[in-house]
Amino acid sequence: MNVKRFLTRFTPYLFLAPAIFIFGFALFYPVFYGITLSFFQWGMRDMYAKAPLFVGLKNYIEISQSPYFLTSLRVTSIFIGVTMVAELSIGMALALLAERKTRGLHIFRTIFILPIMIAPVVVGVIWRYLYNPTYGLINYFLGIVGIKQIMWLSQSHTALASIIITDIWQWTPFVFLILLGGLQTVPNEVIEASVMDRANYFQRLIHIKLPIMKPIIGITVVLRLIDAMRGLVVMFIMTFGGPGLSTEVLSLHIYKTAFVGQRLGRASTISVFLILYMLIVAFGVLRIFRTERR
Amino acid sequence: MKVLPKGDVANISRYVTLIVVSIIVLFPIYVMIATSYKARVQTFSMPPVWLFTPTLKHYEAVIVKGHFVRYLLNSIVVATSTVFISIIVGGFAAYGLVRFAFLGKRVVSTATLLLRMVPPAVMIIPLYILWTKLGIMNTRTGLILAYVALSLSFTIWILRSFMMEIPVEIEESALIDGCSELDIFFRIILPLIKPGIAVASIFVFRIAWNEFIISLILTNRYTRTLPVAISMCMTELGVQWGEITAIAVIVALPAFIFTFFSARSIIRGLTAGAVKG
Numbered sequence A: 001m002n003v004k005r006f007l008t009r010f011t012p013y014l015f016l017a018p019a020i021f022i023f024g025f026a027l028f029y030p031v032f033y034g035i036t037l038s039f040f041q042w043g044m045r046d047m048y049a050k051a052p053l054f055v056g057l058k059n060y061i062e063i064s065q066s067p068y069f070l071t072s073l074r075v076t077s078i079f080i081g082v083t084m085v086a087e088l089s090i091g092m093a094l095a096l097l098a099e100r101k102t103r104g105l106h107i108f109r110t111i112f113i114l115p116i117m118i119a120p121v122v123v124g125v126i127w128r129y130l131y132n133p134t135y136g137l138i139n140y141f142l143g144i145v146g147i148k149q150i151m152w153l154s155q156s157h158t159a160l161a162s163i164i165i166t167d168i169w170q171w172t173p174f175v176f177l178i179l180l181g182g183l184q185t186v187p188n189e190v191i192e193a194s195v196m197d198r199a200n201y202f203q204r205l206i207h208i209k210l211p212i213m214k215p216i217i218g219i220t221v222v223l224r225l226i227d228a229m230r231g232l233v234v235m236f237i238m239t240f241g242g243p244g245l246s247t248e249v250l251s252l253h254i255y256k257t258a259f260v261g262q263r264l265g266r267a268s269t270i271s272v273f274l275i276l277y278m279l280i281v282a283f284g285v286l287r288i289f290r291t292e293r294r
Numbered sequence B: 001m002k003v004l005p006k007g008d009v010a011n012i013s014r015y016v017t018l019i020v021v022s023i024i025v026l027f028p029i030y031v032m033i034a035t036s037y038k039a040r041v042q043t044f045s046m047p048p049v050w051l052f053t054p055t056l057k058h059y060e061a062v063i064v065k066g067h068f069v070r071y072l073l074n075s076i077v078v079a080t081s082t083v084f085i086s087i088i089v090g091g092f093a094a095y096g097l098v099r100f101a102f103l104g105k106r107v108v109s110t111a112t113l114l115l116r117m118v119p120p121a122v123m124i125i126p127l128y129i130l131w132t133k134l135g136i137m138n139t140r141t142g143l144i145l146a147y148v149a150l151s152l153s154f155t156i157w158i159l160r161s162f163m164m165e166i167p168v169e170i171e172e173s174a175l176i177d178g179c180s181e182l183d184i185f186f187r188i189i190l191p192l193i194k195p196g197i198a199v200a201s202i203f204v205f206r207i208a209w210n211e212f213i214i215s216l217i218l219t220n221r222y223t224r225t226l227p228v229a230i231s232m233c234m235t236e237l238g239v240q241w242g243e244i245t246a247i248a249v250i251v252a253l254p255a256f257i258f259t260f261f262s263a264r265s266i267i268r269g270l271t272a273g274a275v276k277g
Helices: A002-037 A058-065 A067-099 A105-117 A120-130 A137-145 A156-183 A188-196 A201-230 A233-238 A250-259 A264-288 B006-036 B040-044 B057-064 B068-099 B105-117 B120-134 B140-163 B168-176 B181-192 B194-210 B213-218 B226-235 B241-261 B263-275
Strands: none
Touching (some): A002 A264, A002 B120, A067 A156, A067 A201, A067 A250, A067 A264, A067 B006, A105 A156, A105 B006, A105 B241, A120 A156, A120 A233, A120 B226, A120 B241, A156 A201, A156 B006, A156 B263, A188 A201, A201 A250, A201 A264, A201 B105, A233 A250, A233 B226, A250 A264, A250 B120, A264 B105, A264 B120, B006 B241, B040 B241, B068 B140, B068 B181, B068 B194, B068 B226, B068 B241, B105 B140, B120 B140, B120 B213, B140 B194, B140 B213, B168 B181, B181 B194, B194 B241, B194 B263, B213 B226, B226 B241, B241 B263
């Protein structure tokens, strides 16, 4: 009886054990290891020959003054800022359009799922082809309207814009689908009551729908921000961070520092900065969108 | 002359907007598919060729050349194993969290969000070092392990939301009938959350099938997966657009299949994190 009792008491832990093991082994430990490594100097070639050399905060001091890092930080900030505002506003506008009784809504929704499901590598390939200055279709269409050839991916002032457009193409549908789901949770009675009170469409939107949607909008923004800051594949395929550093977001900067520059310690330090930046942004956004519970 | 009522004008412009946006969404995908069936000269031609006789040349070339079939098999093995392990382990964990209220809901949801935040770029350095030390570098096992870790929090989240809808009474009566917890899990819970398993499987498959940067680091030319194989084609001399888009179409194929056959599940998966908070 005692054994059985013991087992019952620990059953939840037995169910959780495999997950905790995998998290610990392949997620927490590596992240912890990476944070430790950020205090060391270690090159890729030293991996077998030498132990990492403890340098204290040296990496941190150097990186916070490094123009490459600061540029990459700026590129990342512009990228997430612009994509977030664009995706949220376009997604919201489309969701409001589709919210009212729409025939064939499921067809639109199905179409909008496609870019979300397709691999970023594939997205990078498609858009690199579309942006090609001589045979790309974007310049072809612009040519019809009379706009001269643009060297989309090989000029530093258009490269980031090209990446941003690609991101908007791939992820606005995601924002749309989630916000549409959110709009459908607005209770009908509330809307009907406001119609009785002769509130017009915009009053209804600003005073009723948006406040009810606030937490959902907040989570959508956080999910998008996280994914945008994690992403590097589209840049990897389309520009590899170039020209110069114009499209080198932090994730890509980490990869290049570690596996092109072969500086593992330094790259780990940038990783710590990226994680801190994500935490600050995510919790900042959650704070802004927090609803007071009365 | 008849004037359309105001409501109709608004309605028509609404549909026109949605249709135009849909075309913008579909067009790049159409270009990819079309390019993979064009003759080589046509992939470079300006103005673009809109009407052409489709050719399977690029697909044949891709399959015959290099290690394509091997990479395809790698992708299939890695993605399906990841799904299988993630569902079993995640299902156990989700059940533990739902039925035994010993951890606050807040802790779980915050932890899930935090785990979802870990950027792959941050993982690759420690994984590279640790997997080398453990001797699972360049193996599919190593890659699968990394993918399970990456997808597990999502699986737990989804399965948990489905399990919470199962009334406790069903399990209670099973307990009285003498079923063990493990019996209940396999014979009662899993069959009841089949739709949830479908949602989780699609998304975990998507993560493992599409992932690029971890696979780039943790595999070699024998164990690499399709997304990495595409990137290798891009850096070779002179981009062969026909062949690259052919591989891209093959990589995108599961995405098309899932989208057309289980749009509803996908929407549930996408919104699970946001709406169910």
